Amino acid sequence: MAEKRSDKTTITDVARHAGVSTATAGRVLGGYGYTSAENKEKVRLAAQALGYRANQLARSLITGKTRTIGVVAGDIQSPFYASVLRGIADVARAQGFGVLLTNSDERLEREIEAVQLLLEKQIDGLIVAPCDTSGARHLHDAAASGCPIVQIDRRVAGLAADSVTLDNRHAARDSIGRLIAAGHRRIGMIAELERFEFGDMEAFVDGVVAGSIDPETLFPSWQRLFGYIEAHIVHGISIDRSLIGRAGTYSGSAARAATMKLLQRADRPTALFTADGLMSAVAMDAITSLDLSLPDALSLICFDDLDWMRFLKPGITAIAQPLTEMGEAAARLILSRIGGEGSAEQHHVLTHTLALRGSVSAPQAIDA
Amino acid sequence: MAEKRSDKTTITDVARHAGVSTATAGRVLGGYGYTSAENKEKVRLAAQALGYRANQLARSLITGKTRTIGVVAGDIQSPFYASVLRGIADVARAQGFGVLLTNSDERLEREIEAVQLLLEKQIDGLIVAPCDTSGARHLHDAAASGCPIVQIDRRVAGLAADSVTLDNRHAARDSIGRLIAAGHRRIGMIAELERFEFGDMEAFVDGVVAGSIDPETLFPSWQRLFGYIEAHIVHGISIDRSLIGRAGTYSGSAARAATMKLLQRADRPTALFTADGLMSAVAMDAITSLDLSLPDALSLICFDDLDWMRFLKPGITAIAQPLTEMGEAAARLILSRIGGEGSAEQHHVLTHTLALRGSVSAPQAIDA
DNA sequence: GCTTCCTATGAGAACGTTCGCACAATGACG
């Protein structure tokens, strides 16, 4: 039976009850050093009798290890982070690690606060989806102070930390390639495309064409646009910049406005490519409300494979990210760093899967 | 500039650098006790110069408070827990609390492990979706040892802890009532209905009819079935037990088997009620594959309002749970307990919202 | 001028562990 009062049973109590020193009790309960079988038994019995529960705080204070990893997600509510987190939590649990969770809402101030909180709690390692890939002083500081970091989904330029990302560029290029192969020439895209440090959209497209932009540390939606542009280049199709629907912010209303603008044009695109789950849901909503039939009136490929894409009337062809695997990889990476692995920076790039369904067909002839 | 070595800057360093005692430095940085404006300034400058970062571990060890709450979710990957967790995290962050996350996969052993881990890390309070509502020794022990607990989604019988749940019974009763009002007499139900301690399904239905079952500590799917039965009783409709599709386990394949069995009968139900998100997705999949048109061939009401229910051809009428609110309420409750609130047990029962869409109509005449 | 109160400071003891060290006892080896 446990005590009534708050869990006050300390290792000293156990030691006294077992008739040994606290050092010996510590050795038995902490599983280090040498102890006789006889004392092991005595201490274990005493611990059980008193309902002893180790205080990890005290242990951590002296060992300098908390067996806890911190996670800064964008928004746990989104299927993306939920699945990634699931992967992280599974691997962590298997190793007896705890997961301290925060979310940044993709806002730098929040991320800075979160990292500060986590570091004060002395986490052994940090998994973060950085919301600013250029500056990130706080992350550089954290890394410099000796806290291992694994970046997820995107990378901060020049940060001394491992990363786990997706082959966004190839995924987009392949998908757009399929649309082109099916005969499409006017392919619309709906994407967040929030920040871009090097200028505006025009500058970006020109930069990709000119080969002067490094895709490595771009945000995913920009990487996907990069692939979209590349596919056009490869197949010798000129890019109509007005077909690139830029929400400008990660919000449903902005996405809806961009989608509607694109789909209500007289020269509507014959195919649509949505760059993430939110955009896909919004686009699907718009398509339904405009009564466009898939794939006759419009072909569609979505980034992120959401459950409803399977059982819609024509299934939606979608790019599936290995989300839990991404989380698992990140967790394994951080744990090996915590374990003292000192090898060179590792950058895992996971590959997508294309789920082929019925939302793509040849365009209905009306234009060339 | 921060140090190169691991963050070794302690309060002693700061004190020395500022030319005061560690006590004074502590008072400034910890924000307690009295300090002169002059010393405040000196200490702050020294802290900044050395890149000092407080070690919460040491602080917690002495204060006995970690400003961290533990959460045991079933499966973070599910939209349900993801949204609840979002609510929890928001409230916690606003108060400067951390969130330590684990998931149990609804398995008792995992939950016990998780609670042990969290308690060893000295969390100030615990939010848990208990996966066994009858025994739960570990939760009774935790509560007895002084750790505040808030239960979520379901309640352990006799546990001294607050709770936040949904009005499952009423939600189901109202929804079934609507189907009955629309003219339906054979209403199928698909639900998990995993464990039931007091006997089998027959015993449950008989128990509800006889009024001998206490709905308070039932699992949600059983509470929803409770409401389903009640609605039938209220409207004087006899219950055909073969219309109750019991998956028996929370898995897609089991749900699919139960659904197919129900929908492929010669005397197919004219309406279907699915008891949670997974069941709904599976049912929708089955409905599509059987080419049943909603709402003509089948009316449908789903528990849990998932995003695709909005933009399906006929929208799906759904019962929406206030998920983030549930998390927020749980977090507020636990924080007020941590703050020393000593009032009587609180059991918040949140109310659902019914999103009326196009998946319900009068049954197509063919049977009475 | 004497308390009394408020502000301000530092020394040192907590908090509950682990860890370094000293010291035995034991057995093996030569």
Add this chain to the structure above:
DNA sequence: CGTCATTGTGCGAACGTTCTCATAGGAAGC
């Protein structure tokens, strides 16, 4: 019979904070 290495034990010092206490200057009250 020394000399090791191996196993086992307890004392007390860490770890980095907060907290209690003792001390003291100054303002206010009478």
